[in-house]
């Protein structure tokens with residue numbers, strides 16, 4: 348047998364065949380994305396040729412890290428957000444739920460702590476607290492449909508570490524009072540801005556007033572990328588901790604491989620990274636946000652300026668009539684019978700209105716958060732409710748525990764507002780509300796049947 352010689356020493360190379368590089372993503376993947384537009388048969392070819400040119404046969408890098416030039420869609424989106432929100436640090440995530448969990452972890456919420464959350468919010472705001480191993484304490488909302496600052500203060504205990512305030516339906520919380528209370532009791536304020544991106548409070552962007560802002564980009568939000576989230580920070584340390592947790596502590600600091608610079612910087616985390624596909628859509632969406640909110644506010648103002656509401660119905664309490672992001676106009680009626688009749692009457696006028704029937708299961712109403720009320724957990728040990736580090740008294744959860752919230756929800760009606768309404772539509776919506784309110788409240792006063800149908 349011929350003696351083998353190392354290639355390095357002049358012998359024959361062992362591996363001589365080279366498989367042709369196959370790009371990871373090609374036109375097939377792109378066409379699947381294009382299908383989202385539900386193209387008409389026949390138009391695919393045209394779209395294909397245009398996109399093929401744009402795609403240039405290259406395989407895009409669909410991961411936020413390791414781009415040759417350090418650039419990425421996700422980073423670009425974060426930088427756009429920092430510019431728009433006027434904050435030094437922004438972190439893109441895969442949802443608002445994960446953003447809330449990362450925010451809680453970042454501020455040090457964990458075993459033994461309590462976090463206050465309003466009784467009216469999507470279940471995710473409360474569930475994030477349990478996932479972060481803390482006890483959720485449910486507080487009433489007031490007539491503004493946002494957390495009642497008085498009840499927030501009443502619910503503070505030595506175990507309270509943070510409060511999640513939620514700008515529900517684009518309506519701003521009473522941030523001045525909330526921040527004063529939080530300062531007095533040394534609490535962190537996490538703003539859940541899932542439903543209020545681009546909204547303001549006394550001229551300041553929602554999500555930039557508390558310690559951390561958490562936004563959602565899921566399909567139903569003001570701007571969207573299918574799924575996705577944004578976190579906004581003023582404080583570098585909170586950003587660093589959230590960044591660590593959101594990326595299984597993958598250590599993306601100035602130097603990825605450096606040891607922790609101070610205790611609390613590196614710890615085990617999750618993977619809440621935004622994908623490059625989401626970020627590409629989000630980059631386009633964030634640029635549209637100022638225009639959307641400006642038009643919403645303009646149309647809201649046009650409608651409100653034409654309202655003549657009788658006794659029996661009023662606008663919701665407003666923590667900043669110039670603020671929020673105004674895709675709904677909220678009306679608070681004197682009683683439940685009026686609100687039910689008003690919704691039906693408005694619908695017949697061609698005006699879409701929604702009410703909270705508190706007898707219907709709705710994940711936005713604490714009464715239906717059985718997972719929390721019954722202290723359900725993923726395993727039988729019952730953490731965090733059984734946590735030995737917890738020295739407080741677990742709240743007496745019950746469907747009746749927040750009667751004010753149920754009352755306000757039961758008497759409210761929301762008329763949807765679109766950023767593309769014409770002056771005529773705004774006028775007609777105001778006319779319709781005025782007509783329905785006048786007739787129904789008059790009948791109510793005279794004890795007549797509200798609707799003759």
Ligand SMILES: Cc1ncc(COP(=O)(O)O)c(C=O)c1O
Pocket residue numbers: 441442443444445468469471472513539541542562563564565575576
């Ligand atoms: C107030 C509020 N918080 C949190 C979330 C959770 O957002 P995501 O779907 O991005 O996790 C939502 C979603 O509907 C929400 O409305």
